[in-house]
Amino acid sequence: MSAPPAPGSLFLEIHADPLEFRRASCWLRESGAALAVPEEQIDRLELCLNEVLANLVEHGGEAAAQHPIQLQLEAVPPPSGCGAQLVVSDSGKPFDSGQVSLKPMPDSLSEASPGGLGLRLVKAFSDGMAYRVLDGRNELRIAMHWTPES
Amino acid sequence: MSSVSLEHEDLADDLRRIRLGGRLDMVGVGEIELRFTSLAASKPVGVLVDLSGVTFLASVGLRSIIHSAKALDMKGGRMALLVGDNALVQSTLETVGIADIIPVFTEEAAALDSLGAGAH
Numbered sequence: 001m002s003a004p005p006a007p008g009s010l011f012l013e014i015h016a017d018p019l020e021f022r023r024a025s026c027w028l029r030e031s032g033a034a035l036a037v038p039e040e041q042i043d044r045l046e047l048c049l050n051e052v053l054a055n056l057v058e059h060g061g062e063a064a065a066q067h068p069i070q071l072q073l074e075a076v077p078p079p080s081g082c083g084a085q086l087v088v089s090d091s092g093k094p095f096d097s098g099q100v101s102l103k104p105m106p107d108s109l110s111e112a113s114p115g116g117l118g119l120r121l122v123k124a125f126s127d128g129m130a131y132r133v134l135d136g137r138n139e140l141r142i143a144m145h146w147t148p149e150s
Numbered sequence: 151m152s153s154v155s156l157e158h159e160d161l162a163d164d165l166r167r168i169r170l171g172g173r174l175d176m177v178g179v180g181e182i183e184l185r186f187t188s189l190a191a192s193k194p195v196g197v198l199v200d201l202s203g204v205t206f207l208a209s210v211g212l213r214s215i216i217h218s219a220k221a222l223d224m225k226g227g228r229m230a231l232l233v234g235d236n237a238l239v240q241s242t243l244e245t246v247g248i249a250d251i252i253p254v255f256t257e258e259a260a261a262l263d264s265l266g267a268g269a270h
Contacts, residue, residue, distance in 0.1 A: 018176035025175075025206075043238050050208045054176055105247035109223050112216050117246045118209035124245045 009074035010034065014053075016065045016090075021053045024071060028086070035075035037084045041144040044125040045073075045086050048142050051118035052088050052097075060092025067091035083127075083145040089137050096131040097122065097140070154178035155203070156186060164195045165265060171203030174211030183214050190229065191221035196265030198258075202234030207242050219252050230254075230261045 010031040014020040025046050032042035049071070056064045072087040102120050106112040122129070128143040154172035161167055168189055172178060190197050199215065201207070219229040230253045233240045240256070243249045255261035 018180070021175065022173070022177060046206070047208065047242070050175055050206075054208065054210060057176070106251055109216075109220055109251045112220065112248075112251055114213040114216055117212050120246050121209055121242065 009072055012071045013068045014071065016053070016057050016060060016069060016092075018054075018057065021050060024049060024053065027071070028073060031073045032084070035073065035084065036077065037073075037075055037144070038146055041084060041146055045084065045142065045144055048122045048126050049086060049088070051122050052140060052142070055095070055097075055118055056090055056092050059095065060090060064090055064092030078148055081145070082148055083143060085144075086142045088140045088142070089134075091137050094133055094138055098129050098131055154181050156182045156189075158189050161262075165198070165262070166190075166195055167198045167200060169200040169203065171205075173206040174204055174214075175206055175208045176210050178206075179208075179210045179214050186214060187218045187221065190218040191225060191227070194222075194226035197222055197227060197229045198232055198261050198265060199229060200232045200234075200258075201239050202232055202236050204236065204239050207239050209246070212242070212246055212248060215252070216248065228265055230264050232256075232258055232261045234258075 012024060012027045014024050028046050028049055029042055032045065037045070053069065056069065067090070070089040074085050074087075076083040097119055100119060102123065103113060103116045122142070126142045127145045130141040132139050154174060155170070157169045159167050166189065168186065170182070170186070190199065215231070222229050231243065232255050233243070234256060240254065243254055248254070253261070253264050255264065
């Protein structure tokens with residue numbers, strides 16, 4: 001996220017701390033409303049953001065904890081289309097969630113595993129994800145699209 | 151932003167209702183997890199977990215529910231989940247497959263019936 005801010009996008013910088021994630025949720029809801037993102041898409045984006053940040057705390061390593069996490073929300077207004085994109089940039093261990101296979105759904109309570117739930121939620125609730133390493137930082141883009149009527 | 155709440159009520163000797171509310175994110179679950187698991191899985195009874203007042207359900211909250219349901223199951227009890235008209239929570243439960251392994255209801259009466267508590 002080294003490029004200058006694009007018009008119609010909003011930014012926040014946080015630390016890898018669960019209390020900061022609530023601040024990020026507030027920012028996302030306020031920014032989404034300011035950019036006219038529908039409530040349903042904001043709900044889904046908030047869940048995705050929370051899971052990505054939680055994954056950073058659990059698996060991002062020391063580098064993730066020592067450097068700020070940068071968040072950017074940008075929206076594509078009508079009539080060009082209806083969409084929003086959340087960009088999460090961090091200094092943690094490289095991790096391309098799009099390349100990870102999801103575990104099969106459990107058939108019984110005894111088979112249920114606590115691992116992989118967050119990634120399953122992000123993949124299910126987003127309309128697209130793109131990952132790259134830019135200037136030594138991970139950059140994950142999470143996209144949402146909707147029709148004007150939704 | 152709301153935090154998290156936990157209330158419980160023993161509806162009968164073999165039936166307990168636990169109401170969760172607010173944000174079940176890392177912070178919220180950290181506040182209630184030990185108490186929730188203790189209430190949900192301490193004895194072999196039917197446990198209705200009411201999630202209709204949950205405003206945000208992250209995977210850390212799902213893990214806590216699964217953990218408690220498994221512990222209760224091992225003791226011989228059963229858990230059912232009540233979501234009411236909370237569409238986001240219901241969608242989250244269905245997305246990760248929990249709705250296939252722990253019964254999920256929108257109506258409390260049906261949830262209690264499933265736990266063998268139709269008379270309550």
